[in-house]
Amino acid sequence: MTNLPQSAFAASFNSIAALYATARPGYPPALFEAVEEIAGRPLAGADVLDVGAGTGIGTRLMRERGARVTAVEPGAGMAGELRAGQPGVPLVRADGNALPFASGVADFVTYAQAWHWTDPARSVPEAVRVLREGGALALWWNVPDPEVEWAAAQDDRFRERVAGYHGFGRSHTSAGIIEELGLPLRVTQQDVRWTRRVSLDAHLANLATHSYFAVLGEQERDAIFVDERAQLLKVFPDGTVEEPYRVDVTVAVKR
Template identity: 30%
Template sequence: MAAVRWALEPVDTTGQPRVLDLGAGTGKLTGVLCAEGHQVTAVEPDEAMLSELVRLHGGVRALPGTAERIPLPDGTMDAVVVGQAFHWFDQEKALTEIARVLKPGGVVAALWNADDVDVEWVAGFGEVSQSPLGARDFDVTHVMPAHPLYTDSEQATFPHAQRRTAESLVATVSTHSHVLVAPDDEREELVGRMLAYLKSRPETATGEFDLPMRTLVKRQVRV
């Protein structure tokens, strides 16, 4: 919640802000925005994900579309937020299109969740959970670059935690693309390696534990 509130801090909240959840997926961020009392529109290109979002958040206006072609009129949104997806966009086209639908003074904000690798056991898990086909983390340094249609570029990081077990954490990582596309024998070996590591650590060997995480937020204001 703190990360979302900071992301939307420049928005005038005297009314009910109109917020676009762009690349909304199945609606995880949509639910947070609704809980904050915003008037939410969700846009997502994948039909299956959009259907799941509608099932979970039936009162939300949900539309098929992309960051480069947003199915909304000019200047109708107070804010556009993007969870875990901005790095997939064509940056120049997306920022221009987002500026089109934002009101002057509106905010575009991108959020990413990542494990807190400053914690020693979390960093170790990150190493053992990599496969030859890719790592679990990605670099967002150059995502959402400076753009002439925006000002006040800022970013902030917010610590939080998720309650996990060794089995639930491994199950989640097993849904990541670098694991799903691995050959069966390689995937089986990777899953076994992750579980063995967690069972070997006193912080995670038995029962539930907190997985330390960080949310990085980048925001800019429409001129």
């Protein structure tokens, strides 16, 4: 683990927001179908607070499903990209630890790749407060599928070379964390697997948008990626990478 504080990792996204908007993967329809099934209601017509919305990847996909989404994003760089890409979306500069909304106004509070930057002892009670009865807190993360050999090998390489690699992640532990708070929530965890095919350059660009690479010096980061390119060309000699994802999704329904 690096000596940098968690806040430095969280703030690093603002310097790479434009790359984040273009390089990060989206989410499969099956993810939103799982959220809707567990929550017991569709996103269509729902009032959603998308917290830690970043550049609005999840925001856009939920709007396409018919949700009324308000984006909540603390970072100036990320919020700027969201405004540029989705100018019609209501955007509030805040974070999940102190939501500036009245109680009982939302059907969903969502976190796409973002809940691990909050303090659960504060963000979960805040979600419960702003949710209507029967509303749902939904958290999800795209995680490289550890059951795919090349992705697991890449993960091992980065753990050896990159300080802070996945150091703040909470995927697959979020359900337990929420349950331990003892709040009136019915908590369900589920996995959704999917893949996307991208160029090797696009894959490396995606990696560069993660905080543990964003905080590195340019020389160190470039050296890691030169080595990683060589490793990946052994697996994908045509330069097209099939990225395998396991989406870890946790849905907590307010009783």
